[in-house]
Amino acid sequence: MSGANRIAGQGRLTPARTARFTFDGKSYEALEGDTVASALLANGVHLVGRSFKYHRPRGIVSAGPEEPNALIDVARDAARRQPNVRATVQEVFDGMKVTSQNRWPSLTFDVGGLNNLMSPFFAAGFYYKTFMWPKAAWEKVYEPVIRRAAGLGTAPTEEDPDHYANRYATCDVLVVGAGVAGLSAALAAAATGARVILCDEQPEVGGALHYDRSVTVDGKEGFVWAQEAAAKLAAMENVTVLSRTTAFGYYNHNFVGLVERVTDHVARPDRKAPRERLWQVRAKRVILATGAIERHMVFGNNDRPGIMLASAARTYLNHFGVAVGKKVAIYTANDSAYEAAFDLKRAGVQIAAIIDSRSKPGDAVLNEARSHGIEVLPGHSVVDTKGHRRVSSITVVRNGGGGKRSIAVDALLTSAGWTPSVHLFSQSRGKVAYNAETGQFLPGTYAQDCLSVGACNGTNGLQATIEEALAAGELMARATGNDGGEKVELRGENAFEWTGGMAGAAEGAGADTNVKAFIDFQNDVCAKDIRLAVREGMHSIEHIKRFTTNGMATDQGKLSNLHGLAIAAETLGREIPKVGLTTFRAPYTPVTFGTIINHSRGDLFDPARKTPMHAWEEAHGALFEDVGNWKRAWYYPRAGETMQEAVDRECRTVRAVAGVFDASTLGKIEVVGPDAAEFLNLMYTNAWDTLKPGRCRYGIMLREDGFVYDDGVVGRIAEDRFHVTTTTGGAPRVMNHMEDYLQTEFPHLKVWLTSTTEQWAVIAVQGPKAREIIAPLVEGIDISNEAFPHMSVREGKICGVPTRLFRMSFTGEAGYEVNVPADYGQAVWEAIWARAETLGACAYGTETMHVLRAEKGYIIVGQDTDGTVTPFDAGLAWAVSKKKTDFVGIRGLKRPDLVKEGRKQLVGLRTKDPKLVLEEGAQIVADPNQPMPMKMLGHVTSAYWSENCGHSIAFALVEGGHSRTGQTLYVPMPDRTVAVEVTDMVFIDKEGARLNG
Amino acid sequence: MAEQALRKAPLGGFHGGSAAAHVTAAGPASRLSLRAGTDAVTALSKALGLDLPTKPKTSASSDARHALWLGPDEWLLIDENGADLAALAAKADVLHSAVDVSHRNTAVLVAGTKAAAAIASASPHDLSPSVFPVGACARTVLGKIEVVIFRTGEQDYRVECWRSFAPYAFGLLAEGAEDAGL
């Protein structure tokens, strides 16, 4: 038993293949291939949710992605739970748990339903008006209450255990939608040899052929032909057919986002398989065959469970074998709904009546209805319905008054006509055009290389659709240079041509009425809300949309937009195209965050860059800090040490003995060519032609506006070869900056740049015993003080491998930076460490490096500077050449604001209480007792406890700082005000003697 | 005299992926970033023993040595036998820049019927045979990093990246290979 409403012999599912699921705790049987909606209907369940604002009982309206009402929570297990799933799309799998949403305590008795009684207070714009005053109540009362009441489902709290995949794809022709039109287009395109991707959101291709059983193609039942056509396409090497795949976004230059649902329909999924797969498709041409969506009729109480779209009822019957009622009426303004009556009648369902708001229905359907013995009421309308959890009767009147009667029904099918799905076309920035004859917005001006075919293009009739699609498929494929293959021909036949359609409120829900005639079911927007919005002064459809929230729910108004527009136009007394259609935006249907981020989670969220010595550092207890994507050894605590104790020890040891530090992350650029020195002259403030091979110099790089951009030591390896270093974080942008000038401003210079950041592992050995540590390991370089003074570079060998050995220091101690090819980094480090450990040296991390450099007054670009600091502000005037006539920033430095008095300048600070360490970022004032807001003079950029000095040290950017030496300033903190003295920036070894030791 | 330091590759022994797309770490190789103008191509080609390609996306190979066009004045040279490429280039008495990047780069090899799909899990580069035949090469992106993709066979690709990005590249390709193999 897979439901009492399943009719034997109807539908395409296999009766023997069942699956069990629960809905609100009650177990039901379904058939494989059922959606949750079809399975619930098979079991006679129509009430599936409560509406958002009024908490009215709601049922299943559609059989597809346009569903506004039947949003459910689907769970596989505790962690795999997804709210707001459309029951009309979600396939049933064995063991799934489905829960209704937006109700408390239960679906059949819902306290929020009181909102329905209170609805006079919840008119359009209610939120904007009611919660304006008093201001304080917003935070304390209104917002918390609204937050609790608002929203549809509840978000899962557990981490998502599933994974998601991504695939970039390119093709000649992407066909979106695999109904008659899409399949025809794909067949024609594929026949030329073009690379074709065909995608469709449903599990099986066919589109409207799911319900339209009166169609034949090439003599076969439409749905059967569709499956065969898809199989034929899938077997072709140049074609990819993607089912359960929604094209959700159409972006620039034919870039289309697809989401493929891989395992959500499977009871026991392969855990290697992703839950969903994102396809990022770049197509040379796109064919949109997205069909049309049926609109509901807008009349009083048109939202009761059991009232649904006519085409949906046909889908449930013809595809799923489910009758949506036992006594069904049809309310329509167009011919297509008649076919629902015919199908149901043939299946043995009683048709109470066809109520047609038109006085003259199409002759063909009218005659057919009469031959079936179905009562047709032309020129009549349904004006009200009754029934609590399901519609029980409808009230019918003759248009213009009179003839009122009540008809008992258990389902009502409605159709106001068909809205072409121009969503993707509109997203592609194409302009839609209004066709007054059919009342449809259709593709007008194309913005990209795409074509719309079939119902989404307003094309009526099966053969016309097929021919249009075949021609488009071939045309688009040939436009991409594919000229093989034979012409594809197809012959389609269908029973009836459909005419008719309306938009806006039907009889009994017009301007003078106050009935709840819903246009947007999900956001509970009625026809009268649109009119109220217009009366309140909203004249643009964009304003009306936001005021009423029409079309702003998760279904984005797939059913409601045209109704809302028509009512607005009528109320404004303007024509529909004058009021305008709101813009369709991606995504077409909701996309999970998992799909959007796909592989970018866990270890693959971001690259974690590790140096060649990382494993050693980890093994020796280093803690790491993130610097950009790099993991840098921060400090090496010994057992029982706090961070401060470890850093104090490392700081003492480096100055007393020596320390070994991993400097591999520093950016490195090899500058090679006869004009290398001239190029560096232009890129740095310093002069480089005077630097001799074998020597190094500290350089400052500016932007053209005169502000410090980066700094680093540059070594001249040979006349035509420099080894440039940059800050760790600055490496890529410095490279880009240099390439920019080289390629576009100074292309005459014969010089090339190569990033060598990762070619070299860099081991800094710093401290009085640095030379003693490395001496036995170095070959071919005289490292005596005389032969290899401070700021020198030599090439030779260390531990038997090539090295570029720098004599340089970022600590103020005598020191070396050993560059070796990166794969040798760990071995050389270990050899150096073996020596260092014997001599009593330590390994130190970035925290100690920061303290030691600050003790010596060395700045860190990006910490002590912030993009508004000149070399003069930073006390680096000595590094700016006065002889050069050009370098990047030379003119910027002379700008009036950069030379005026009172600029913020870098100074040292000492706290009056030597033990107290300032907070980086703290503000500085001259008078702590001035009234607020106080005048801020600047802020602290670096602050540390200096174990070597025995007091705290700090740098700060302070207004006119260089002339304030000796002044007392104040740093107001929440708990106290700290007095500081302005000093110079060198706290240790002011004469620099240790560097040359 | 210190002990000779041993070389330690960033991706030693990594392997993964699926039957349809194997992902393995390439062995060590010497590499050179070569920059030169068009007038130097002939002399450098002679010195290096292969014709430096001058068409976009093309490469030239001779034995285990490959020259990959990366830009109009830029080639990546790879020698799987570890030849001293800079020394070879230095024999050409023409203006050029040769920078050893043997240790800067490492490579991941992706091989199998679904190798291209595995790479396409993270790279937007079109690997269709019509535009990316055997021998084609290009610098592009893989997820959040830059790579050079070199098609070495019908179902074989070499993905070069900087060493610290290698675990990330490997992880992405292995995950992509698993998905491609489903």
Add this chain to the structure above:
Amino acid sequence: MLLIYCPYCEEERSELEFRHGGDAHIARPTNIADITDEEFAEFFFLRDNPKGLIFERWRHIHGCGRFFNAARDTVSDKFYASYKAGEPKPDLSAVHPATEKTVETYEATEGTAK
């Protein structure tokens, strides 16, 4: 995501391989140290931000590495030309008609259905 033709690689590539580089055809004055404040402001700070045709720099940073120039419509994002750095501005009067009448707001542009 844009598809951009690189004149050096001679094919279209994904925007992911490129970096935008601001307005094109703004030459750094050769006598930059001597120009006035106004001239410096004009050179460095002031840009037109046109609605419609713009000539701009791109770098194929994750491709061939070259800077080049492109002509793009800032409304439609359509590229009219890509050309190598140093080459003159192409004449686009034939392919790029003068921009239509000014529409005041974003929503007006996006929401107006003709």
